[in-house]
Amino acid sequence: MHSSLTLTEILIDGISRGAVYALVALGYTMVYGVLGMINFAHGEVFMIGMFACVYAIGAFSAAWGDHVLLNLGLGIIVAMIFSAAYGYANERIAYRRLRKAHVLAPLTSAIGISTFLQYFIFLNVSKEKVPFPRYYSDLLTTHHLQIGPIDISYLRLAIFGLTLLIMIGLFYLINFTRLGIALRATAQDQLMASLVGIPVDKIIAFTFILGSGLAAIAGVMVSMYTNVLVFDAGYRVGLKAFTAAILGGIGNVPGAVLGAMILGLTEALTTLQFGSEWSDVTTFAMLMLVLLLRPRGLLGERVADKV
Amino acid sequence: MVDPVGARAIDRSVSKLHFYLSLAVVLILGAALVGCKKTQNTIKIGLAAVQSGSDAQIGLTMLQGSQIAVDEWNAKGGVLGKQIETISLDDEGKPDKAVNVAQSLVDDGAIAVLGHLNSGCTIPASRVYNNGKIIQITPGSTNPQFTEQGYPYAFRICGRDDQQGAIAGAYLHDVLKLNKIAILHNKTAYGEGLATEVKKTFESKGGTVTMFQGIGQDENDFSANVSVIKGSGAEGFFWGGMYGQGGPLCVKMRQQGINIPFVSGDGCFDQTFIDTVGGTAANVFLSFGRDYHSLPAAQPFLEKYKAKYQHDEGAYSVYGYDAANALLTAIDQAQTTDPDKVAAVLKSRSFDTILGKIEFDSKGDLKQSGYVIWTIKDGKLQALPDNP
Numbered sequence: 001m002h003s004s005l006t007l008t009e010i011l012i013d014g015i016s017r018g019a020v021y022a023l024v025a026l027g028y029t030m031v032y033g034v035l036g037m038i039n040f041a042h043g044e045v046f047m048i049g050m051f052a053c054v055y056a057i058g059a060f061s062a063a064w065g066d067h068v069l070l071n072l073g074l075g076i077i078v079a080m081i082f083s084a085a086y087g088y089a090n091e092r093i094a095y096r097r098l099r100k101a102h103v104l105a106p107l108t109s110a111i112g113i114s115t116f117l118q119y120f121i122f123l124n125v126s127k128e129k130v131p132f133p134r135y136y137s138d139l140l141t142t143h144h145l146q147i148g149p150i151d152i153s154y155l156r157l158a159i160f161g162l163t164l165l166i167m168i169g170l171f172y173l174i175n176f177t178r179l180g181i182a183l184r185a186t187a188q189d190q191l192m193a194s195l196v197g198i199p200v201d202k203i204i205a206f207t208f209i210l211g212s213g214l215a216a217i218a219g220v221m222v223s224m225y226t227n228v229l230v231f232d233a234g235y236r237v238g239l240k241a242f243t244a245a246i247l248g249g250i251g252n253v254p255g256a257v258l259g260a261m262i263l264g265l266t267e268a269l270t271t272l273q274f275g276s277e278w279s280d281v282t283t284f285a286m287l288m289l290v291l292l293l294r295p296r297g298l299l300g301e302r303v304a305d306k307v
Numbered sequence: 308m309v310d311p312v313g314a315r316a317i318d319r320s321v322s323k324l325h326f327y328l329s330l331a332v333v334l335i336l337g338a339a340l341v342g343c344k345k346t347q348n349t350i351k352i353g354l355a356a357v358q359s360g361s362d363a364q365i366g367l368t369m370l371q372g373s374q375i376a377v378d379e380w381n382a383k384g385g386v387l388g389k390q391i392e393t394i395s396l397d398d399e400g401k402p403d404k405a406v407n408v409a410q411s412l413v414d415d416g417a418i419a420v421l422g423h424l425n426s427g428c429t430i431p432a433s434r435v436y437n438n439g440k441i442i443q444i445t446p447g448s449t450n451p452q453f454t455e456q457g458y459p460y461a462f463r464i465c466g467r468d469d470q471q472g473a474i475a476g477a478y479l480h481d482v483l484k485l486n487k488i489a490i491l492h493n494k495t496a497y498g499e500g501l502a503t504e505v506k507k508t509f510e511s512k513g514g515t516v517t518m519f520q521g522i523g524q525d526e527n528d529f530s531a532n533v534s535v536i537k538g539s540g541a542e543g544f545f546w547g548g549m550y551g552q553g554g555p556l557c558v559k560m561r562q563q564g565i566n567i568p569f570v571s572g573d574g575c576f577d578q579t580f581i582d583t584v585g586g587t588a589a590n591v592f593l594s595f596g597r598d599y600h601s602l603p604a605a606q607p608f609l610e611k612y613k614a615k616y617q618h619d620e621g622a623y624s625v626y627g628y629d630a631a632n633a634l635l636t637a638i639d640q641a642q643t644t645d646p647d648k649v650a651a652v653l654k655s656r657s658f659d660t661i662l663g664k665i666e667f668d669s670k671g672d673l674k675q676s677g678y679v680i681w682t683i684k685d686g687k688l689q690a691l692p693d694n695p
Binding site: 003005006009010012013014016019020123127128129131134141142151153217224225226227228231232233235236267268272275276277 | 327334359360361363364491494520521522525526527528529530532533534535537538551553554557559562563564567579582584585
């Protein structure tokens with residue numbers, strides 16, 4: 001029916017798409033793992049990372065010329081600082097006071113922050129789609145790894161590699177470090193954790209800062225990959241990443257990556273088989289099916305009692 | 308325990324609140340009445356199009372074109388001895404929002420509307436305008452359905468997608484000599500409508516459409532679609548949609564090594580599209596109206612536009628300008644704002660516009676549409692001489 005070449009290409013597309021979702025899904029799942037709340041503003045922090053990077057690159061190239069690697073590297077750092085600052089501010093302003101409130105309160109607050117940030121960027125930064133400066137992405141997009149008849153761009157390899165690296169890093173951090181013990185203790189019981197001397201507020205703030213910094217890297221990679229920055233980019237990718245996190249078992253780090261890969265592959269294969277107009281249908285049908293059979297997601301262990 | 312003193316204080320503040328609320332209501336109603344009285348000395352015209360989101364630029368420039376024409380008329384003393392007031396509203400490119408915008412223009416007493424841009428907005432809004440007996444001239448919606456509904460007050464000052472699709476389909480088959488094409492559209496009235504017309508034309512000429520798919524308007528990752536296009540063996544590609552997605556899609560195709568002709572319609576005819584794909588992009592073809600940049604009639608408008616708005620005039624500002632002029636000329640000749648009489652004038656005579664002499668047929672469409680194929684050359688769009 002379809003040639004094996006096309007099928008292979010579609011599988012690579014699906015994995016790349018899954019890796020993009022995974023980068024964002026990790027942020028969702030990490031905050032959920034610690035706080036038991038869905039940080040709906042995570043997608044917007046990701047989008048702010050995109051804009052911060054591109055505007056920083058613009059400023060740097062105006063200041064000292066077009067040095068691709070230097071400007072891009074500094075741009076990513078600026079994006080991480082910006083996103084981390086927004087992530088921290090979100091936690092400090094919108095969530096910390098609501099930590100002991102009913103679970104719907106921080107959730108609503110998160111949706112509010114998400115809308116606020118989206119339209120803040122829309123009104124103040126750009127109402128239009130902004131193209132990612134090709135001069136900077138060409139380095140990664142025009143060079144390919146050739147395996148037989150298949151081309152894989154360096155950017156895709158970078159996205160995929162980064163996803164794995166971050167997943168392993170987070171897994172190690174949570175399970176094998178002193179900080180990870182503090183994180184897990186905070187996740188289990190905040191009061192008890194504070195009684196044994198764990199600075200709960202700092203641990204939670206750290207979770208947001210780390211998650212937001214990672215979202216910024218994801219934002220830069222995705223805007224290079226899609227060639228475009230737009231104020232509602234976080235909404236769509238965020239929704240899919242959230243779905244992926246649920247699919248894999250929210251709160252579970254490898255689960256988020258697994259869920260994202262399944263989602264990406266489902267969408268790509270749907271595009272091949274039925275056409276892209278069906279991709280949302282198959283995606284959410286699959287989510288329903290998985291949740292019917294495994295209500296806690298594929299790798300979910302903890303009872304999803306909140307939200 | 309409820310503190311009785313506190314409760315009394317709450318009672319007091321509640322009654323105070325009621326007092327201020329009623330005061331506010333009275334003041335607002337009063338202001339509205341005063342407002343009504345004051346505005347009877349002007350003629351209101353609605354300018355409705357997408358002004359935000361990814362199609363913002365093309366919609367905004369269209370309305371700015373209309374605004375220049377209105378300013379010119381106002382400088383000459385207005386129409387029917389009254390100044391013309393424009394009400395500019397943003398439909399965000401969304402059908403539901405467009406209906407709200409239409410209703411609010413009807414409620415505000417607009418006698419005519421120049422808009423909208425997206426066919427998906429123009430068509431649902433047209434029903435509201437028709438019920439409110441308001442003349443509607445769209446400078447940019449090309450879906451045939453708009454004028455096929457039989458509304459007496461609906462006019463279109465650009466071509467239709469069946470004309471545009473025929474040109475694009477013929478160009479792909481006859482000029483580029485292709486036999487197999489892939490088509491992707493954005494699932495809107497405009498995108499899918501145009502894509503279907505291209506498919507019809509291309510197949511009627513004996514060609515094969517190897518892929519015909521839709522994609523959501525908010526999707527930015529086209530890599531899977533590009534792989535499918537590649538696998539389908541298409542020799543050419545048609546995009547039925549707007550420039551916000553068209554640009555990144557074209558870039559993605561080139562990055563994934565597909566250099567087949569990229570053909571699209573007026574929705575990609577914008578500077579942002581060129582900025583995204585790059586000024587040196589090869590094998591890109593767009594269907595659009597004829598080139599007016601070299602016409603002497605266009606020069607005063609282009610100069611005025613640049614002076615007033617300090618940016619490029621966009622694809623549809625000339626059409627916005629022509630639409631406003633045709634409307635005001637018709638009102639001037641009818642010597643009334645009565646929609647039946649104005650519509651009768653619009654359908655009975657020809658109008659001198661920047662794009663030449665135009666006439667409306669009984670449906671409200673132009674009697675002649677002048678679609679030609681354009682390409683990108685040296686960072687600018689240029690009309691091609693070899694049209695089918």
